[in-house]
Amino acid sequence: MTRKTGTGLLDRRRSRRKISSRNTTSRSTKFLGIVAVAPVVILCFALLAVPLARSIRDGFFDLQPALGRDEFIGFRGYVDLLMDELFLKVVANSVIWTASVVALQFAVGLFGAIVLERRFRGRWLARTIVIIPWAIPGVVAAMVWRLIYNPQLGFVQILTNPFGLEAPDVLGTPGYSLWGVVFAAVWKGSPFWMLICLAALQAVPMDQVEAARLDGAGAIRVFWHVKLPVMAPVLRIGAILTAIWTFNYFEMVYVMTRGGPLDSSHIFPTVIYEQAFRALDLGGAARLAGASIVILALLAYFFIREIRNSEDLK
Amino acid sequence: MKRGKYLVGIAAIALLLSGCSSNGDAADSSETQDSSTQEAVGSDGEKQTLSFWTLQQSDGPLKDAQEAAVADFEAANNVDIDLITFPYGELQDKLLIAAASNAAPDVMMLDQIWVAQYAGAGYIDPIDELMVDSGITQDDYFPGAWDSGFYQDQQFTVPFDVGVWALLYYNKDMFTAAGLDPEVPPATWDEFLAAGEALNAVKDESAIAMFASDGDATQVLWDAFTYSGGGMIVDPATNTVSLDQPAGVDGLQFYVDSADLGPGGAKGAAGRATEDAFALFTAGETAMNFYGEWGQDTITTRAPDLNYGVALLPAPAGGTSVGTFGGFNLGISSTSEKKKLAWEFVQYASGFEKQQEITMLTPANRAAAEVYLQERRKFPDVILQQLNQALFRPLIPNYTEFANEQRKVAISALLGEQSPDEAIASGIPKLNEILNQSK
Numbered sequence: 159m160t161r162k163t164g165t166g167l168l169d170r171r172r173s174r175r176k177i178s179s180r181n182t183t184s185r186s187t188k189f190l191g192i193v194a195v196a197p198v199v200i201l202c203f204a205l206l207a208v209p210l211a212r213s214i215r216d217g218f219f220d221l222q223p224a225l226g227r228d229e230f231i232g233f234r235g236y237v238d239l240l241m242d243e244l245f246l247k248v249v250a251n252s253v254i255w256t257a258s259v260v261a262l263q264f265a266v267g268l269f270g271a272i273v274l275e276r277r278f279r280g281r282w283l284a285r286t287i288v289i290i291p292w293a294i295p296g297v298v299a300a301m302v303w304r305l306i307y308n309p310q311l312g313f314v315q316i317l318t319n320p321f322g323l324e325a326p327d328v329l330g331t332p333g334y335s336l337w338g339v340v341f342a343a344v345w346k347g348s349p350f351w352m353l354i355c356l357a358a359l360q361a362v363p364m365d366q367v368e369a370a371r372l373d374g375a376g377a378i379r380v381f382w383h384v385k386l387p388v389m390a391p392v393l394r395i396g397a398i399l400t401a402i403w404t405f406n407y408f409e410m411v412y413v414m415t416r417g418g419p420l421d422s423s424h425i426f427p428t429v430i431y432e433q434a435f436r437a438l439d440l441g442g443a444a445r446l447a448g449a450s451i452v453i454l455a456l457l458a459y460f461f462i463r464e465i466r467n468s469e470d471l472k
Numbered sequence: 473m474k475r476g477k478y479l480v481g482i483a484a485i486a487l488l489l490s491g492c493s494s495n496g497d498a499a500d501s502s503e504t505q506d507s508s509t510q511e512a513v514g515s516d517g518e519k520q521t522l523s524f525w526t527l528q529q530s531d532g533p534l535k536d537a538q539e540a541a542v543a544d545f546e547a548a549n550n551v552d553i554d555l556i557t558f559p560y561g562e563l564q565d566k567l568l569i570a571a572a573s574n575a576a577p578d579v580m581m582l583d584q585i586w587v588a589q590y591a592g593a594g595y596i597d598p599i600d601e602l603m604v605d606s607g608i609t610q611d612d613y614f615p616g617a618w619d620s621g622f623y624q625d626q627q628f629t630v631p632f633d634v635g636v637w638a639l640l641y642y643n644k645d646m647f648t649a650a651g652l653d654p655e656v657p658p659a660t661w662d663e664f665l666a667a668g669e670a671l672n673a674v675k676d677e678s679a680i681a682m683f684a685s686d687g688d689a690t691q692v693l694w695d696a697f698t699y700s701g702g703g704m705i706v707d708p709a710t711n712t713v714s715l716d717q718p719a720g721v722d723g724l725q726f727y728v729d730s731a732d733l734g735p736g737g738a739k740g741a742a743g744r745a746t747e748d749a750f751a752l753f754t755a756g757e758t759a760m761n762f763y764g765e766w767g768q769d770t771i772t773t774r775a776p777d778l779n780y781g782v783a784l785l786p787a788p789a790g791g792t793s794v795g796t797f798g799g800f801n802l803g804i805s806s807t808s809e810k811k812k813l814a815w816e817f818v819q820y821a822s823g824f825e826k827q828q829e830i831t832m833l834t835p836a837n838r839a840a841a842e843v844y845l846q847e848r849r850k851f852p853d854v855i856l857q858q859l860n861q862a863l864f865r866p867l868i869p870n871y872t873e874f875a876n877e878q879r880k881v882a883i884s885a886l887l888g889e890q891s892p893d894e895a896i897a898s899g900i901p902k903l904n905e906i907l908n909q910s911k
Contacts, residue, residue: 223572223593224869225909304745310681310735310752327736330685330743332887416686419742419883435565436872438589440572 217448221441239445244421244429248446251336252405252425252453259404260397262344267351274352275359292349300413303342304329332422335415339423343410347400354396358389391467398461402454426450521552522813523577525567527800527832528557531769537829545820551813571595576805578814582629584620584799584864585688585871591623592869592910596803598626602815608822616797617836620864629801630822631836636795636862637692638762639854640783646759650674657783661726664786668733671759680760681749682731682741684883689746691878692796692865693762697723699794699863700787706866706907713903715878716896722788724892728885734758738886754778764798765855766833782851784858795862799833834859868910877902
């Protein structure tokens with residue numbers, strides 16, 4: 159038999175009061191969070207849900223106002239789309255474009271971050287200079303790269319002329335045009351990756367690095383087995399975000415090639431723009447947008463999964 | 473439950489990401505709606521507001537002249553003009569969004585090739601009834617420009633200004649260096665190609681830089697070569713594309729042959745923009761260039777000492793040089809609540825007096841054009857002759873799509889993927905399909 163003492167009762171009361179106060183705090187924090195987020199969520203849905211619903215509806219119509227067409231066609235438009243040569247080319251181009259830009263930006267950014275992490279004279283200046291391409295507006299960067307690639311007036315011919323070679327017409331050749339824009343996009347976007355990688359590198363605990371070194375690990379093994387695992391969650395989220403941005407990137411491709419020559423550099427945003435704003439084929443543009451939503455939803459799925467994984471790790 | 477939350481999250485993010493362009497549209501349309509709804513129709517004596525969207529001007533004096541003309545109209549009609557200007561591409565986008573959202577400005581500056589698109593969609597009103605009692609007469613305007621305002625036998629727009637693709641610009645000093653007479657520019661295709669060979673003998677690939685990477689210049693130039701050979705783009709009798717007829721095939725062959733004389737050969741033209749080609753000409757890298765009369769302004773700014781001449785576009789032996797019309801027309805929105813006032817403004821802006829001062833290209837009004845060309849252009853007689861002979865492009869609502877396919881045919885031939893006649897034969901079914909959609 160246990161005897162309840164007055165002190166024990168008091169303790170329990172105090173503890174209950176503490177829990178109750180913690181619950182109240184937790185509830186009020188939750189409420190505050192909801193209140194803070196609600197306007198943004200409502201605004202986003204108000205601005206996006208209606209156009210998106212309209213876009214989904216338009217996808218089931220042959221909607222070409224200039225031709226006087228507004229007819230429900232159900233899934234026929236989507237079936238036709240899947241068999242359309244241009245659509246297949248756009249899917250392939252979008253995959254090549256997104257994958258190569260993300261991979262190359264990551265590689266260049268990581269290399270730059272490793273270099274810039276080291277201490278050397280003028281490091282602050284180097285860190286400032288490398289960020290410039292990222293700060294330049296996309297349209298301006300695209301115009302500059304158009305000029306660089308110009309085989310008669312551009313920088314490319316300065317490189318080739320001394321060797322008696324003819325400068326390649328990068329943007330005018332179907333096999334090269336997309337890669338020409340990829341290269342320009344890598345130049346423009348790599349500084350962002352450099353910042354991500356630099357921040358991730360600086361978050362690596364130095365004691366772990368020192369311990370690995372004391373155990374005799376070289377620079378590559380330290381990077382591979384100590385630094386990279388710590389950086390990995392940040393890099394994965396960065397990769398998915400960059401993939402989403404790159405997939406949706408419009409101005410650089412459009413200004414540099416307009417999707418040509420012969421549709422060789424058309425990606426989803428450029429072809430949707432052409433369909434909607436040039437051909438006034440609103441149904442066709444909506445179907446293309448629908449297809450791109452599916453791909454973006456997949457990327458969003460990976461993005462959310464990564465965030466959850468990172469939170470679980472914490 | 474977890475999976476459900478997951479899916480909601482994915483849907484929300486995909487929605488946010490994919491809705492970017494729609495978001496822009498919504499914002500645009502709400503913005504234009506505001507500008508439209510704030511204009512209340514006033515009673516007699518009350519000041520009204522008329523909205524007018526047009527092209528942005530970088531030329532200071534022209535901008536001033538346009539603003540002064542607007543101020544004059546405002547004072548004379550007790551009206552406020554809500555004048556909004558955009559660069560070409562933006563004007564195209566914004567107008568289309570506004571028109572599709574029933575929020576178009578009262579008066580619109582439309583590229584000739586947009587007229588059928590806007591008329592087909594019902595974004596602009598026919599003006600036949602308004603024309604009956606107006607002072608505007610067909611004879612006052614260049615025939616090709618006048619006809620560009622019609623769609624399905626109804627008139628929708630009044631021509632504002634015009635430009636023709638293309639004239640032949642040539643560098644007289646380079647002609648002299650190549651042993652060519654600088655005062656006798658090539659008039660036929662054979663003479664042109666021979667001159668090109670002579671120029672290339674002095675400096676390789678310096679004859680001419682052709683272009684095919686941007687805009688409509690490629691197909692309008694091919695159109696011009698076709699017209700000059702006595703052909704047409706669409707046969708009105710059968711309503712089929714007739715580019716596969718000898719004039720069309722020869723026209724494309726001449727395009728490729730000309731491009732072959734330039735930097736990078738015919739392939740080099742595929743990635744070259746019109747302005748890049750003109751830059752090579754003004755830099756003295758090439759001796760000839762096909763461009764519109766407005767190129768003279770560029771030369772004055774960029775290469776004021778260039779010793780150049782301007783001639784009609786070369787034609788095949790026995791043919792007549794015929795260019796292809798471009799330019800802008802004025803139309804009235806079908807949703808405008810001030811159509812009478814809008815019509816007053818259209819008449820004012822397209823009349824002889826104001827045309828001399830406010831047009832971006834040569835005035836569409838012939839009398840105004842003569843004064844304009846004499847005052848502001850070198851070689852006015854050549855330009856006037858080209859304007860009187862030029863023809864317009866197919867007046868179909870899906871012309872943009874048609875032009876895109878036509879350009880692909882030309883690029884395919886330039887890249888050597890197919891010979892011109894093979895490329896045309898491959899492209900004709902698609903071109904006819906597009907044409908048939910517009911019937």
